[in-house]
Amino acid sequence: MELSGSLVAIVTPMEADGEIDWLAWDALIDWHCEQGSDGIVVVGTTGESPTVSLEEAVELVAKAVERVDGRVPIIAGAGTHATESTIERARVLADAGADALLVVTPYYNKPPQAGLIKHFLSVADAVSTPIVLYNVPGRTGVDLLPSSTATLAAHPRIVAIKEAVAGPARVREILDAAANFTVLSGDDPTFVAAMEAGAKGVISVSANVVPRAMHEIASLAQQGRWDEAKALDQALQELHQGMFVEPNPIPAKAALKLMGRIESGIRLPLVEASPAAEATVRAVLKTAGVL
Numbered sequence: 362m363e364l365s366g367s368l369v370a371i372v373t374p375m376e377a378d379g380e381i382d383w384l385a386w387d388a389l390i391d392w393h394c395e396q397g398s399d400g401i402v403v404v405g406t407t408g409e410s411p412t413v414s415l416e417e418a419v420e421l422v423a424k425a426v427e428r429v430d431g432r433v434p435i436i437a438g439a440g441t442h443a444t445e446s447t448i449e450r451a452r453v454l455a456d457a458g459a460d461a462l463l464v465v466t467p468y469y470n471k472p473p474q475a476g477l478i479k480h481f482l483s484v485a486d487a488v489s490t491p492i493v494l495y496n497v498p499g500r501t502g503v504d505l506l507p508s509s510t511a512t513l514a515a516h517p518r519i520v521a522i523k524e525a526v527a528g529p530a531r532v533r534e535i536l537d538a539a540a541n542f543t544v545l546s547g548d549d550p551t552f553v554a555a556m557e558a559g560a561k562g563v564i565s566v567s568a569n570v571v572p573r574a575m576h577e578i579a580s581l582a583q584q585g586r587w588d589e590a591k592a593l594d595q596a597l598q599e600l601h602q603g604m605f606v607e608p609n610p611i612p613a614k615a616a617l618k619l620m621g622r623i624e625s626g627i628r629l630p631l632v633e634a635s636p637a638a639e640a641t642v643r644a645v646l647k648t649a650g651v652l
Contacts, residue, residue, distance in 0.1 A: 362434055362460055362491065364521050364543055365561040365583065366399030367575035369568035370407035372610050372617060373421065375626025381417060383424070385623050390428040392622070397576035398433060398568055401425060405438035405463055406500065407566055407610045412628040415450060419457045426458035436493060436564075440465030444480045448487045455490040463493045463523065463564075468501035474509045485518045492518050497525035497547060507531070511538035521561075523547045529558030549601040553594045556582040566604045567597060569613045570620070571649060596649070603645030607638045615642045620651060 371393065374385035393401055403425050404410045404418045413421070422437045429435060437459035439451040444467070451462050464484055466477055485492050494513060496505040504526070513519045524531055525547030532544050536559045545564050546555035552563035556579070568575040574597060581590035604612045608631065615634035617623045619642065625633055634642060646652040 362520075363561075364400060364434065364436070364461065364493065364545060365579075367397075367562060367568050367572070367579040368400035368402055368434075368436065368545065368564045369393055369398045369572060369575075370402045370405045370564050370566055372569055372613055372623070373404065373408045373413055374617075374623040375628065376624050377626050379626050379628045381413075381421070382624060382626065386421065386424060387428055389622065390425050393568075393572050394429060394432045396572035398572045399562065399576060399579070400434045400436060400564075401429065402436045402438065402463055402564055403459075405436075405495075405564070406465075406497070407569070407613060408438060409610065409628055409631070410438045410440075412631075415453065418450070419453055422454050422457040422459050426460075434460040436461045436463050438463045438465070439484075440467070440495060442467045442469050444483050447480070447484050451484055451488050451490070451492075455488050459490060461491040461493050461520065462488065463495050465495040465497065466501045466503050466505050468503070471503045474506060477503065477505055478509050478512055481513050481519065482516060485513075485516045489518070491520040492516075493545070494519060494522040495525075495547070496522060499525065507534040507538045510535050510542070514539040514542040521545055523564045524555075524560075527551045529554045532558040532560050549604065550598060553578065553582055553587075553590050556590075557587060566609055566613055567601050569610075570600065570604070570616045570646070570651060571597065574649075600645045600649040600651075603641055606641045607634055612638060612642050615639050616646055616651075619643055619646060
């Protein structure tokens with residue numbers, strides 16, 4: 362299994378009362394396959410993993426796997442703040458059919474590098490499914506350093522990292538420490554620069570809204586057609602920024618609602634986009650040619 366290109370960190374569509382909208386889920390999965398998304402990350406941060414129950418996560422993954430029918434890989438968000446619960450979640454999501462598991466650095470308790478290494482190795486030893494590390498210091502309060510990533514890359518089931526530290530410098534540091542390891546950008550505004558530095562693709566929020574464009578930009582980057590990739594990406598910079606005008610996935614869900622693809626449901630403690638944020642989202646959608 363190769364993880365590369367534009368992998369969408371897909372939202373979890375919900376009805377107004379917060380229940381999962383299964384018809385919209387099927388439609389979103391089909392749309393992403395049709396539009397060229399190179400993979401689908403289910404119940405990650407953008408999928409509201411903190412408030413989606415494990416039972417719901419299993420059903421989301423199982424339905425996505427069935428719907429995709431092998432067309433693209435399904436990566437399931439399995440990380441929690443504790444090693445034991447992460448292993449439990451990883452096992453059941455693997456059993457649900459996930460092709461790989463996205464495991465975030467444990468949040469809030471801020472483990473040291475030695476603890477992070479032991480955490481990820483324990484998870485990788487407990488399952489037979491490939492593991493994608495996920496480093497997002499802005500949300501978790503802890504940074505998985507490139508030297509630690511290199512140590513983890515030696516494990517046969519740890520196959521990639523989603524690196525959300527923005528820019529190409531971190532990508533180069535990782536690849537200097539772990540040559541040929543798969544790095545996926547976790548930062549839409551800088552993902553083309555990350556690919557130029559050696560990343561294989563992006564796990565993207567913007568791909569919720571413009572999946573075809575994100576696929577095309579990543580494909581151009583993979584071919585080394587940097588001027589074309591950068592030109593297309595420049596046209597999406599306002600969209601990339603607009604998807605974070607309020608905490609993710611509030612703007613992405615507002616965008617998809619405006620596009621008529623989902624209803625307005627979102628779970629507390631997240632709330633619907635404020636009027637000002639919705640106006641910003643509407644404006645960036647128009648700039649991107651979506652509305």
